[in-house]
Amino acid sequence: ETGVTQTPRHLVMGMTNKKSLKCEQHLGHNAMYWYKQSAKKPLELMFVYSLEERVENNSVPSRFSPECPNSSHLFLHLHTLQPEDSALYLCASSQDVPVLGTGSYEQYFGPGTRLTVT
Amino acid sequence: AQSVAQPEDQVNVAEGNPLTVKCTYSVSGNPYLFWYVQYPNRGLQFLLKYITGDNLVKGSYGFEAEFNKSQTSFHLKKPSALVSDSALYFCAVRDEPGGSYIPTFGRGTSLIVHP
Numbered sequence: 001e002t003g004v005t006q007t008p009r010h011l012v013m014g015m016t017n018k019k020s021l022k023c024e025q026h027l028g029h030n031a032m033y034w035y036k037q038s039a040k041k042p043l044e045l046m047f048v049y050s051l052e053e054r055v056e057n058n059s060v061p062s063r064f065s066p067e068c069p070n071s072s073h074l075f076l077h078l079h080t081l082q083p084e085d086s087a088l089y090l091c092a093s094s095q096d097v098p099v100l101g102t103g104s105y106e107q108y109f110g111p112g113t114r115l116t117v118t
Numbered sequence: 119a120q121s122v123a124q125p126e127d128q129v130n131v132a133e134g135n136p137l138t139v140k141c142t143y144s145v146s147g148n149p150y151l152f153w154y155v156q157y158p159n160r161g162l163q164f165l166l167k168y169i170t171g172d173n174l175v176k177g178s179y180g181f182e183a184e185f186n187k188s189q190t191s192f193h194l195k196k197p198s199a200l201v202s203d204s205a206l207y208f209c210a211v212r213d214e215p216g217g218s219y220i221p222t223f224g225r226g227t228s229l230i231v232h233p
Contacts, residue, residue, distance in 0.1 A: 104212075112160070
């Protein structure tokens with residue numbers, strides 16, 4: 001257990017559905033991240049939140065919409081996805097406070113949500 | 119700009135033999151370097167990091183890594199491999215100071231330890 005939980009662990013959705021992924025960290029960290037991990041491709045950073053403010057949006061399509069209501073929770077809202085969006089979606093947290101500068105802290109990852117878009 | 123390379127997609131080693139997973143990096147300033155491991159159907163798990171100090175860093179599960187500034191490398195090592203070490207390994211780098219506060223990850227190296 002890393003202290004970062006993600007639900008659901010598996011999700012199958014049609015292209016017209018709307019669903020949300022949830023991430024919760026129990027570590028008191030200040031930054032939270034969404035990553036996409038596809039087979040045969042590098043880890044792709046999607047969004048970063050620091051102290052509940054979005055500090056990075058890595059040219060992600062608008063069909064992915066993040067939400068960070070407090071420092072412990074992070075959501076990824078999904079709508080009208082494409083089959084190529086099928087992947088493992090990983091949430092991570094760290095003690096860093098990016099808006100204040102750089103940090104030396106490692107990231108703690110959740111187990112991921114395996115998303116299949118049909 | 120910061121970048122990291124893992125030149126091997128896959129490393130095969132026999133159980134009991136030493137293992138090395140390679141990582142090289144490029145930064146403008148000083149590197150902060152990290153290794154993570156990912157077991158099947160799991161998230162990434164932190165193994166060790168180099169920030170400053172001793173070039174040899176020891177981490178979880180008997181792993182260690184050596185920071186080599188002249189060769190811009192941070193190879194992961196273990197003296198005696200176990201079958202249970204079979205997993206995907208990621209190297210990551212941050213450029214300090216003034217670089218991105220978000221680490222750049224390598225593509226990952228699949229380690230297969232044969233019984």
